[in-house]
């Protein structure tokens with residue numbers, strides 16, 4: 001399991017900012033948001049982004065009077081605010097309801113192969129892959145669709161894979177009321193596959209192990225389950 005990058009709270013000095021971004025180093029476990037991030041309404045954000053994106057396209061020399069292109073700035077603005085970056089807004093956070101674990105099932109619960117689509121925050125191109133989650137019930141369980149929704153909520157942000165992994169792990173601990181949580185993320189980064197070094201086959205693996213999952217035997221049980229065909 002490769003752990004790329006570091007998770008610390010030290011802000012990067014301006015001269016340290018990597019213009020190419022191929023190192024994909026994240027700076028913090030929390031998404032760096034400004035305090036005024038949601039002062040503006042979604043409608044106002046879309047109007048603003050539409051204007052800016054139109055300018056980007058025009059700067060690139062594209063003819064915005066063309067029938068195929070003229071709707072693009074508005075589509076991109078809508079997609080950013082309402083879809084692919086909707087997980088920035090805490091108002092969209094899924095509420096996880098806990099149910100009694102009636103069957104007294106006390107073994108590991110694994111949800112494997114949760115597909116996600118996210119965006120690299122260094123290049124704004126897709127990161128996509130699978131998230132595998134495991135936990136031991138604290139006496140309560142949540143619906144499997146809720147685990148999926150937690151994954152999608154954190155994926156719908158500009159991300160680095162390490163942060164996505166940690167954010168899912170931390171949220172599951174809260175939602176499930178347990179320390180015993182494991183998360184593994186296998187992802188393809190289009191910024192690596194389609195540009196930069198142009199490596200089309202590499203995948204990046206990140207993991208978060210807490211509580212019982214820090215024990216080798218439990219960790220291996222989870223990893224063996226993931227790797228089983």
Ligand SMILES: [Zn+2]
Pocket residue numbers: 021024120121122123124189191192
């Ligand atoms: Zn990138």
